[in-house]
Amino acid sequence: MTHPDRFVLAGLMGWPVMHSRSPKLHNYWLGAHGLAGAYVPLAIQPEGLRAALRALPALGFAGCNLTIPHKEAALAIVDTVDPLARRIGAVNTVVVAPDGSLEGWNTDAFGFVESIRETQPAWRADRGPVVVLGAGGGARAVLVGLIDQGAGDIRLINRTLARAEALARELGGPIKTLAWDQRQVALDGAAMLVNTTNQGMVGEPPLDLPLDTLPASALVSDIVYIPRETPLLAAARKRGNPTVNGAGMLVHQARAAFRARFGIMPEATPELRAMVEATT
Numbered sequence: 001m002t003h004p005d006r007f008v009l010a011g012l013m014g015w016p017v018m019h020s021r022s023p024k025l026h027n028y029w030l031g032a033h034g035l036a037g038a039y040v041p042l043a044i045q046p047e048g049l050r051a052a053l054r055a056l057p058a059l060g061f062a063g064c065n066l067t068i069p070h071k072e073a074a075l076a077i078v079d080t081v082d083p084l085a086r087r088i089g090a091v092n093t094v095v096v097a098p099d100g101s102l103e104g105w106n107t108d109a110f111g112f113v114e115s116i117r118e119t120q121p122a123w124r125a126d127r128g129p130v131v132v133l134g135a136g137g138g139a140r141a142v143l144v145g146l147i148d149q150g151a152g153d154i155r156l157i158n159r160t161l162a163r164a165e166a167l168a169r170e171l172g173g174p175i176k177t178l179a180w181d182q183r184q185v186a187l188d189g190a191a192m193l194v195n196t197t198n199q200g201m202v203g204e205p206p207l208d209l210p211l212d213t214l215p216a217s218a219l220v221s222d223i224v225y226i227p228r229e230t231p232l233l234a235a236a237r238k239r240g241n242p243t244v245n246g247a248g249m250l251v252h253q254a255r256a257a258f259r260a261r262f263g264i265m266p267e268a269t270p271e272l273r274a275m276v277e278a279t280t
C-alpha cells in the first residue's frame with residue numbers, strides 16, 4: 001500500500017493500450033480520494049513485459065493493470081499469484097509489495113459478478129442453466145465468477161469446441177460443452193446468457209444467435225463494452241429480457257484493482273458512470 005502523502009504512480013500495460021478507458025477511471029478515483037498521483041497508459045510489447053514489470057518498484061509504481069496480450073504471460077513473471085488469478089489463468093492487476101516483490105491478482109471475475117448484481121440485485125447464479133458463449137480470456141473470468149457464485153449448470157459453447165473442452169477440463173465444476181451449431185438449442189430453458197466472444201464489438205459482425213428459444217425472463221449479459229448496447233443486447237431488450245452491458249464489468253474490475261493497490265474501495269459514482277458511457 002502506498003503512503004497517502006506520496007505521489008503515487010500506477011498504469012496499464014498493454015499492446016495496444018491507447019484505446020483503454022482505465023486511465024480515466026483510475027485518475028478520477030485518485031482525485032476523488034485526494035491521492036496526488038497519476039495512472040498512465042504504458043505501451044509495452046510482449047517481449048518487454050518482464051523488464052517493464054521488474055522496473056515497477058524502482059520507478060516508484062504502486063502497481064499496474066494488464067490487458068491484451070499480457071494477462072497470461074504475467075503469471076510466470078510475478079513473485080506471488082493469488083489463488084483466484086491462478087484458477088482464472090491470468091493476472092490483470094499487479095501490486096508492488098513493500099519489499100518490492102510483485103503480487104499478481106485478477107479482479108475480472110469480481111467485476112463481472114458485481115456488474116450483474118448492480119443491475120439485478122436479486123440475481124443468483126443457481127436459478128437455472130447459464131449459457132456462456134466464448135472460451136477466451138474473458139470467458140475464463142466469467143466462468144470462475146459463475147462457479148464461485150454457485151452456478152449449478154453451465155452450458156459452454158465456443159466456435160472452436162476443443163478450446164471450450166480444454167477450459168471445462170481445466171476449471172472443473174458444472175460446465176458442459178456444446179458445439180457452436182447447438183447454440184440456439186442451448187438457449188432453451190436458460191436462466192442466463194452471457195456473450196464473452198468478440199462478436200458484436202465495434203469492427204466485428206453481430207453475434208449470430210437468434211433468441212427465439214430463450215425464455216423472456218432470462219438475463220442477457222454481454223461483456224463487450226464498445227458499443228455499450230451490442231446488437232445482442234438490443235435484440236434481448238426488444239423482446240423483454242433484462243440486460244447487463246459490459247461497461248459495468250470494466251468499472252468494477254477497476255474498483256477492485258484500485259483497492260488492491262491503495263486499500264480503498266472506490267465508488268462507481270453516477271459522474272464516473274456518465275464519463276465511461278460518454279466514451280462507449
Ligand SMILES: NC(=O)c1ccc[n+]([C@@H]2O[C@H](COP(=O)([O-])OP(=O)(O)OC[C@H]3O[C@@H](n4cnc5c(N)ncnc54)[C@H](OP(=O)(O)O)[C@@H]3O)[C@@H](O)[C@H]2O)c1
Binds near residue numbers: 108197201223
Ligand atoms: N467488460 C470487460 O471488462 C471485458 C473484459 C474482458 C474482455 N472483454 C471483451 O470481451 C471480448 C472478448 O475478449 P477476450 O479477451 O475473451 O478475447 P479472446 O481471448 O481473443 O477470445 C475471443 C473469443 O471470441 C470467439 N470468436 C472470435 N471470432 C468469432 C467468430 N467469428 N464467431 C464466433 N466466435 C468468435 C473466439 O472463439 P475461438 O476460440 O473459436 O477463436 C473466443 O471464444 C472483447 O470484446 C473484449 O473487449 C470485456
